[in-house]
Amino acid sequence: MAATLDHLVIAAHTLEAGVRWCEATLGLTPDAGGSHPQMGTHNRLLNISSPPDWPRTYLEIIAIDPAARPPLAPGQRRWFDLDEAALQTSLARDGAALIHFVARTNDADELDACTQALAALKPPVARGPAVAMHRDTPTGRVHWQITLREDGQRLCQGALPTLIARDGPAHPCDRLPDHGLRLRTLHARHPEAATLAPALHALGLHAVTVQAGRADLVAELDTPRGPVTLHSSGR
Template identity: 50%
Template sequence: MTGAATAVDHLVVAAATLEQGVAWCEATLGVTPGPGGRHALMGTHNRLLNLGSAAFPHSYLEIIAIDPEAPPPERPRWFGLDEPALQARIAQTPALVHVVARSAMLDMHRWGLITVGHQPGDPVKAGRDTPAGRLEWQILLRPDGTLLCGGALPTLIQWSGPHPTQAMPDSGLALQALSLHGLPPRAREVLRLRGVAHREEGPALSAVIRTPTGEVTLHSAA
């Protein structure tokens, strides 16, 4: 099945704590992340950075961690944050774990993935208040919270109103390239993910980010 294209919405870096994530960002990318917020639905909180570039407009970096002040959610947290293996890995240092792709036709892309043998999850409505106004979106979440294809199959999101990058200042960063390993060809055909390269080996995700001091490449686990 071939349908409308999707676009890179944001990269997900998981951290054991948000403070650890901020320190990692300053040391690795040379900038302090901007404000984020809390996700009551998932018991997580984040910090954000604009990554918009000509190749990947309206893209950003999300540094996310379990919110110690939030009650445990009624379902597994997104992006595999509850998995012991990931928790052990990010206890040492934050890590790139996933990419979220933006769709204007979420239901069509969901059924397209199901048709080619992938179960991307069910649409879940979420939102949070920000100083610039409320953000609302639908996101496909699996009941078990796991990521497919080692994280290379993007989680799909559809924004219901303003995109968060509209209120983000220039961070001095720009996403230059993103490549994936492990996304099957039929899933690629469904998503038609703009600007993304596909490799036959290596880590599930590799992202090249232009920073004030040069290019930095982030890798997920192989």
């Protein structure tokens, strides 16, 4: 069992603000994404694949869609803590920021095995059940399963990944152009590193390094403008 990094999550106050942040920070305009009708969010994407360590990896700029309905399930909050007032206040100030990452498994059975491995830790980690999702794209509707807590929490201030299993071999990176953007390293700092490190190890995410310290997810990228380091800074 070995989950691999699927994508980094950049939360934006609005999708337009996320595009502006991307252009100012990375020197690139993100490519088209889509909408998530079950969550009331929409996104834009950028390919950051960097084999062999980070194959088929992308950056997602995601925001609440003001034209969409809230999550459809009663009591369900949007994923990635997007309904949290403190996070939205931070995003209103900064426009957008790195807040989380998503790791993929090969299939739904492996996703279930990963959630069970987290639940077996001491203390146990409740990553949430796998929920069926879909998104409409220019080439048709795509489907996947993703772990989703009812409270929408990321856990460990974004340093413990959400898990995803896609239906079929297709992946967003298959249609995303190469703009010369590369992910080089992904680090997690957290005051409870002794709890976070075994959780990432249980998922097989050995390439994500963990250190004790103030909560921060740190992604180092090569861009057309040169190296850029993104921080979550405990958001």
